[in-house]
Amino acid sequence: MKKVGYLVLVVMLFSVFAACSNSAKESKTITIGWLPNESGEDIKSAREEIGKLVEKATGKKVEHKTTTDYIIAIESVANGNVDIAYLGAQGYIEAKNKNKKVEPLVIPSGKSGTAKDAVYYSWIAVKKGNEAPYMDGDKFKLDNIAGKKFSFVSNSSTSGFKVPSDGIVTYFNKQDKYKDLKKDDLLEGGSSNFFSEVLYGGSHQGSAVNLLADKVDAAAFCDTCVSNYVGLESGTDNRPGAVYKVKDDAAEPFDTVKGGEFSLISVTPVLNAPFVVNTDKVSADTIKKLVDAFTSAETTANQNIFVSKESGKKGIFAKTDKEAFVVVDDAFFNPVRELSN
Numbered sequence: 001m002k003k004v005g006y007l008v009l010v011v012m013l014f015s016v017f018a019a020c021s022n023s024a025k026e027s028k029t030i031t032i033g034w035l036p037n038e039s040g041e042d043i044k045s046a047r048e049e050i051g052k053l054v055e056k057a058t059g060k061k062v063e064h065k066t067t068t069d070y071i072i073a074i075e076s077v078a079n080g081n082v083d084i085a086y087l088g089a090q091g092y093i094e095a096k097n098k099n100k101k102v103e104p105l106v107i108p109s110g111k112s113g114t115a116k117d118a119v120y121y122s123w124i125a126v127k128k129g130n131e132a133p134y135m136d137g138d139k140f141k142l143d144n145i146a147g148k149k150f151s152f153v154s155n156s157s158t159s160g161f162k163v164p165s166d167g168i169v170t171y172f173n174k175q176d177k178y179k180d181l182k183k184d185d186l187l188e189g190g191s192s193n194f195f196s197e198v199l200y201g202g203s204h205q206g207s208a209v210n211l212l213a214d215k216v217d218a219a220a221f222c223d224t225c226v227s228n229y230v231g232l233e234s235g236t237d238n239r240p241g242a243v244y245k246v247k248d249d250a251a252e253p254f255d256t257v258k259g260g261e262f263s264l265i266s267v268t269p270v271l272n273a274p275f276v277v278n279t280d281k282v283s284a285d286t287i288k289k290l291v292d293a294f295t296s297a298e299t300t301a302n303q304n305i306f307v308s309k310e311s312g313k314k315g316i317f318a319k320t321d322k323e324a325f326v327v328v329d330d331a332f333f334n335p336v337r338e339l340s341n
Contacts, residue, residue, distance in 0.1 A: 039066035057293030113322030
């Protein structure tokens, strides 16, 4: 039954793609856009491995477009300057709002090899040693982040703004003093605002470094984007109280804060990020080739795409069990859309 359901979903997606892209005038080159988090030189080989997959599947040359700004990556796929992009859920939603012909291609699955557990984690962290104000007995609480200096990633980031800001507002709305607090109130700092100062890292790595460099008291960033640079020092992975330490061989931008440690005070699961495609630029036939290639057994077994911790390689996608790329439709991202309501 699972296979039947999957086939029905694929057929439905291809019907949408066909309707949108029968007239697509394809270039001999496919351009892939990357968010700042995946644009670092240290994971260039991981980007190129995805490029090889796309070239083999389509017979087209691949060009990579790295960015230093979320908005640039989102705009690029929406306006057709790139054909495919790897965006967060919120980035996809924003791109689709700008251009209805942007569709999800695949997402990395969870450990089960399905979309059921396809999540990563949004963290709010403080420097190790600064946990006490955020604790009530052995539990962590957010109360004392009010009035502090805080770092987000970008207001277009799912796990670096959308999810943590929603969590903060939901938590503080229960208090009379903050019953009218809105997410927009967190965008800027000031003496009369919720935070005294708000910084944006521009990437998850940048937000983490803002914290470790003592520019802020607390920061939001995600687990997967910093996993190449930090290791679990104590506690349970992806749980409040866990302490992470920057590796001695950490690449930029963590090379300036080697040995730095931070503690998690809040952890929230987030829907995995999709590769998305502009169906006005890429034909239904090419999209089918791409989906077949991404979801193939060969790709699932490719240790340069799904990288195990034991390999010592730096990648974008982790291999801990049955991780693979899987097909989802637009409705999969509705839980993130609902955070804006």
